[in-house]
Amino acid sequence: DQPAVDPVVAETAEDIATMEIRGAATIADAAADALATQADRTDAADPAAFRDELRAAAKVLYETRPTAVSLPNALRYVLRGMAGDTVSELRASTIARAEEFRTELEQAQDQLGKVGANRLRDGDVVMTHCHSTDALSCIEAALDAGKHVEAIVKETRPRKQGHITARQLREWGVPVTLIVDNAARRYLDDADHVLVGADSIAADGGVINKIGTSGLAVNARERGVPVMVAAQTIKLHPDTMTGHTVAIEMRDESEVLPDAERADVTGERSDDEGLVVENPAFDVTPPRYVDAIVTERGQFPPESIVTLMRDLFGETTGEPWEP
Ligand code: RUB
Known part of the structure; x- marks a missing residue:
């Protein structure tokens, strides 16, 4: 039973x-x-x-x-x-x-918001990707400390979580410039920070976050804009200490190509098997493109996050429901 x-x-x-x-x-x-x-x-x-x-x-x-x-x-x-x-x-x-x-x-x-806010100066412009409550906490703490902050918000296709970020920031009175994802490199010239959250952080300091984060981080490096990842320690992935990789979710293709738009691509051939639509929800940003991981225990360079992971999750193995 x-x-x-x-x-x-x-x-x-x-x-x-x-x-x-x-x-x-x-x-x-x-x-x-x-x-x-x-x-x-x-x-x-x-x-x-x-x-x-x-x-x-x-x-x-x-x-x-x-x-x-x-x-x-x-x-x-x-x-x-x-x-x-x-x-x-x-x-x-x-x-x-x-x-x-x-x-x-x-x-x-x-707590991590206060740490992250220390990295933001009065008048800084922050570029965001997706919607992260940890990342927003840094901006909220900076505002509480009396700093003026502006934001460039990436729309974040296909689910447009950037809209949620923009709405929250506007509720706090933060001036927002909303852009399509493809405009990010152009607008990096106006940004002082890239600020994102994380779904998982691997033992090598790799950051798993919304698809598009890694490309943004590479462009930010090329433009000399520091990348800050706001992630409380619950985002540290204990299995990666023993060599496991983090599974990247593949979501339904209809998020990319809705049924109503399918014929725009397939024309008459609605059963075209040569058309593949892929929809990975996350990607991995290598640690060398990340300047700081901000946690409730302070900020860490990505390469040293494994020390914290060992302290907090050293004894953790197996599935959650295994005793
Ligand atoms: C959300 C996403 C966020 C992280 C961190 O992806 O990638 O950046 O989850 O968010 P999805 P938070 O919309 O597919 O869930 O800081 O709120 O934990």
């Missing part, structure tokens, strides 16, 4: 898969919250059944999107906090652990 997974968990998983809930930190927060709901609404008859239920829920959440390591890191954090000899003790400890995770996530984001 498969353990019962609460409908709220299934719904959260669906929202993550369809990107209703998106961005590495937000996904981690929603996953921890879903596990708390599973614990809260359990009808497990005994402790073993409770643990099985929570593990099953974690698996459903895990199987949504493969690239942001904040998701398995969140699941692992909550599951490892399950403690107690009765269902009610297990329930209470799991809920408390999920709450602790969510609070720490928020605090880490505030």
Whole structure:
């Protein structure tokens, strides 16, 4: 018998898969919250059944999107906090652990924002890619410190998360220039920083983030614009310490070529097998193109991030639901 997974968990998983809930930190927060709901609404008859239920829920959440390591890191954090000899003790400890995770996530984001803000001077222009709450936290902290900041916001095809960034920045009163991705190199001449988030950071300092980040970083280097990655330590990918690579999500081709536009490409040959549409959601920026990784524990050159990773995740192995 498969353990019962609460409908709220299934719904959260669906929202993550369809990107209703998106961005590495937000996904981690929603996953921890879903596990708390599973614990809260359990009808497990005994402790073993409770643990099985929570593990099953974690698996459903895990199987949504493969690239942001904040998701398995969140699941692992909550599951490892399950403690107690009765269902009610297990329930209470799991809920408390999920709450602790969510609070720490928020605090880490505030803390890294202050670190990142120190890199921004009054009057600086920041170029962004995609929508990252960690990156925005740096701008928010700079504004709180009374600095004037302007932004050049890349649209970020195909999902246009740049719109979310632009909207947030405008709500804070930041002057925004919205550009198509292809205009980035031209506008780098006007930028003092490239500021992006991360879905995962590898042990060698490679940064996995929204597709297009690596090209932007290479162009920024050529233009002499420093690249800053804002990433709380929940984005560090422990498996990469033992040689594993980070899976890059391939999303549906309809995001690139919607059905309604397909005939523009295929003409009459709607079943043209010679046409391939690829839609990788993320890419890897090699560490040499990254100037600083800003975390809640301070800023690091990408080459030294492995030290922090070992300190925080040294003992971490296996799937989140493995004891
Ligand atoms: C989002 C993305 C963001 C990181 C960091 O991709 O690449 O830069 O997740 O975001 P998608 P945050 O839209 O495909 O989820 O700093 O909020 O964790």
